[in-house]
Amino acid sequence: MGRACLVALLVVLAAAFAAPADAQQKTVVKVGVPGRADQYNFEIAYRRGYFAEQGIEVQTVQANSAQEFVAALASNQIQVASGALSAGVFNALNLGFQIKFVGDWAHLREVAGPSDSVAIVARADLYDSGQLRSLADLKGRTIAAGPSPAMYPDVLNQKIFALAKLAPSDVTVRYLAFADSLAAMAGKQIDAAFMVEPLITTGNTKNIARVLERASAIDPGGQLAVLMYSAEFATKQKDVATKFMAGFLRGVRDYYAAFYEGKGKDEVIKLLVEHLPVKDPQLWADSTPGTADLNGRINVASLKSQAAFFKQQGTITGPVPDIDKFVDMQFAEGAVKIIGAR
DSSP: OOHHHHHHHHHHHHHHHHSOHHHHHOEEEEEEEOOSGGGHHHHHHHHTTHHHHTTEEEEEEEOSOHHHHHHHHHTTSSSEEEEOOBHHHHHHHHTTOOEEEEEEEEEOOSSOSSOOSEEEEEEHHHHHTTSSOSGGGGTTOEEEOOSSSSBHHHHHHHHHHHHHTOOGGGSEEEOOOHHHHHHHHHTTSOSEEEEETTHHHHHHHTTSEEEEEEGGGTSTTOEEEEEEEEHHHHHHOHHHHHHHHHHHHHHHHHHHHHHHHOSSHHHHHHHHHHHSSOOOHHHHHHSOOOOOOTTOOOOHHHHHHHHHHHHHHTOSOSSOOOGGGTBOOHHHHHHHHHHOOO
16 A cells, blocks of 8 residues: 555544544434423433433424323334333233333332422312312212323322222312313312422412322322333433433432532523423422422332232223233343432
């Protein structure tokens, strides 16, 4: 090889090695997101570049429910998604849909108290007048149990009935989207509802609804939603899957630092206002923050209990799925090795 050719080759190689690592090495990971305020942990991690730092290019795909995401995960059209557990998800597992539950997206606080982002709320006029002040007072009332049957609110209702010594026939249950539930309470069409933040705070501020009972007092530690991987992503891209979890958990910890420890709260609220549907900074500041495990741990016992309940109710058409086959904590454990335990 002539000297001129050798020099040219070295220049090309030098340019290649000098190119940003991001441009050469990023792995695309498609992530299903609900487009709701409850994706705050992911949003923080995404917008602050924590996935990019791990060599991952995130591409978001929007859908409305965990059941939609499960089908896309099973075919590896997306690699990551979140979702609340439901009879539909458990039925999908029985049909052979291969997905993995790999981390905590949201859970109820383990200790009952005022700091819980999920609650049963009562119509403000009924609460303020003393007519609806306890779970037992729900007898004869109409309550909203979330957007669809056979989801977590039904699980919580069953526990409410047991605590209050009510039969399911003692109440009238309707299924409404959370915002529609608040509107129905304002119109005095329903008396109580399963409600989430920031609508709990909105309802109280506008004198529509008051907190009757925090959900953690009824089902402490209950698993509300999980982070899910496609089986193909979990088995064929383990290193990338672990790095994704490391980025996600950094978002979880930033949220915790902001809303539980007051560190950088204004900056986090600004980010969330910019990228999520709730555009009122004061509402973010006033709402009770959600809870996710700082190390990604899932309450597996809660998943099993929910599956058993749906089977008892007849909404799981096959056997209760073997939950242990679908829970895979290696990625959270690996992520903790990268970013440290909390």
